[in-house]
Amino acid sequence: MLDAEERRAVEAMLRRFAGRIEAELLAGEGADGDLGRVPRLLTEARALDLVADPSPQAPGHELGVWGSHCHEEGLGVSLLTLALLAEACAGFAAAVHAQGLACLALPASAGRAGDAPAQSLPLEPGMLLGAAFTPYYGIPLSTRFGQEGTGLHLVEERGKLFLSGSSHFLLAAGPPRALVCFARGPGAFAEDAPGWVSLAVGSGAAGLDLQEVGQRTGLRAAHQAHLRCERVAISGDQILQTGKAARRTLAQVLGCDWLGQAAIALGVARRALRDSRAYAADRYQGGRLIEGHAAVQLLQGTAEYDVAVLESLLGRHAAQPLASMQPRDLLGWACAARLAVGEHACRAVSNCLQTLGGYGYMEDYGLEKRLRDVSTLRGLHGAPDQLRLYLNQLRRGIGVADAW
């Protein structure tokens, strides 16, 4: 946990870097700026210890977004970082978020006894990773469509292991060099067959295919791909975790994924509100500034309320160490925060765009990008109705919840 002074210092550093992202990435023309500059900005972010690193020797391993500090110090700093980066560019924040999730999926980052990083996968500093845990539709761990797991299956044939199946909408900071995959495993690897297994695999492995998802609405500074595996040979030392340990890590990854998305949406909404206020204080209609019109005040007032709801939801357990948080509590919190993206963040951004009238709809003022980005978060890694059903499952203590 940061004290007030540390928090101010971190915020000041993040705001400076956010300004740099805008100057570097978004200064030119184009709907999403110059995406070719993302790798360089990621390097700079890494130098500031904002990006999680798979190598325990790198400072980002502990300090980066979703780094190992979360286990002892809570999620507040990661949420703060993502929200402030998203005020500049949600796609860039999503890239940092994705790298953090993949590092979180490595058991070494949890520092738990008995878990070891995959021996066959050298984790070099700065290595880009991806976490494969999302099914074609629905939510892993949910009894609704999660019964089929992620779509990845580890099978054992004559003493050899093979990974087959698919995982979809994998988010990463760039084309990943290695993947942390959550798969359904055979009984020998799972305490509650068919249970969960996590494993690490190089993205160049034979039989593994990563294909970019194609044109999408927003978050274009982040990389997104579908993973297909056809009998990818897996050795025993690529296995990271099995059974309940794997499932617990998956719950943490899933929870932090939704919370990170909500934090990014909060940053987008805050920035939209700031832009709206600036415009309203400068634009005339009917002979007076539009900030004086009740119609504009109502739009901004609703956006202010929406931002407050998101802040309140995200702050609820932000100080609690991840290691001490029950997966059911984490997932319930994360699920609610992620649902608020669609209802509150999207409405806030849309209302702010409305205050700019025709200019809000054009690329030049940035609101159209913010609406695209936040609309992408609306359905990322879980349709809202599926989230509602899952939240209800968690509360009723059925399905996945009974494991804890």
Added chain:
Amino acid sequence: MQSNLSHSIQRLEPLGRWLYDHSVEALWERDTRTLPRYLRQRRRAYRRFAQERIAPLALEADRSPEVYDPRPLLAEAGRRGFQSELLPWPLGRMPYRALLDGKVFAVILKAEEFCAACGGIGLSLLAHDLGMGPLLLAGHLPTILRWQWPINRANLRGDVRLVVYAITEPGAGSDMEESAGAARARYTTTARKVNGGYVLNGQKVFISGGAHCDYATVFAVLEREDGSPARVDTDYTCFIVERGREGFRAGRRERKLGQRACDASQLFLDDVFVPARNLVGTERSGWALNRNVLNYSRGPVGAIALGIARGAAESATRFARETRLNNKPLVAYQEVQLALAEMWIDVLAMRGLVWQSARHFLPQQGMAAASKAFCGELGFRVANRAMELMGDHGYLADQGAEKAMRDVRLNQIYEGTNQINYLAFVESFWESDLGPGDPARG
């Protein structure tokens, strides 16, 4: 359950059976059947054109709007009579029955069908009706014969003549569409009377179709002869300006969130001389003319939102039918059925209001504003619901729902923001229903 219900219906008395509509009929057909014959035929023709000619171009036109050329489609639509439906034969292709029924009913049917296939291409075709609006609504027969008739004839030959409507200015958007604002609007486009005509100066922005137009109906504030300050609400005057007139040019084409196949462009007027015959209507009648054009156009803009929302609902339905999970289609799950029902009921509600407002003998300010604002809101809700239902697939361009979301968001902004339309509704029903006096004076 359905089988048991069918058996039970068969056991009813003959009259009871007759009174029970249990026919299997698509929503679209069911609504079409309620229309008079001439509109049923039109609706089917519009849908055929949209499916055959617009839909195949939609994704690419959205992805690369700078290379999309609307003129071939404008020519084809013109040949089919879709670009000349504001006047009856021999001046145009408006059905005669429309002279007795709602004047814009055919236009709203066209708007829904075209925009269900693509909001942007739909707008690029519909912008012409808006541009032609002042030529008709000025109520001046020589203007109709001099301008509207030849333009219609050319379009019917497939010789494209695109007319666009130009009111919005860099410092005045809403002020050009609302009574209270017009009196204090910070306009830039002016007209000065000179020997034999007028000289126009100024700039227009966000003009749909401006990059490709052959004519623009331009509204300008006519300077007063006594030199006193002129105002939008007292001195607004409409002129038709031909492409090629010296000093008249299209400027930058805006990069926008949606409806990208239809350009939104700047128009510049630098000492543009237009002869007196280019005056549309009478001097200083432009404010009433502009407001009535909006009365005629806001219903169709509501229908554009309706069409885009229907397209989104169709995309979500297709996804739910084709996606199989746990060995059954997604649509078999109750939560998916509930979501689809919400979307389609919203679409029906939008159509209900759009059709109802279009049934008025003349388009009316309050009804048109209600139709426009309601459909703008609901259309966005439907498109977002479609994206949500599809989960991650919802934000992929090739699924269609995200494009619908981007497209329909514009419907809360153009033709007056929704807030301006709510105020137009209040103004319209102030004396009859909502309060005494004129809100513009307040």
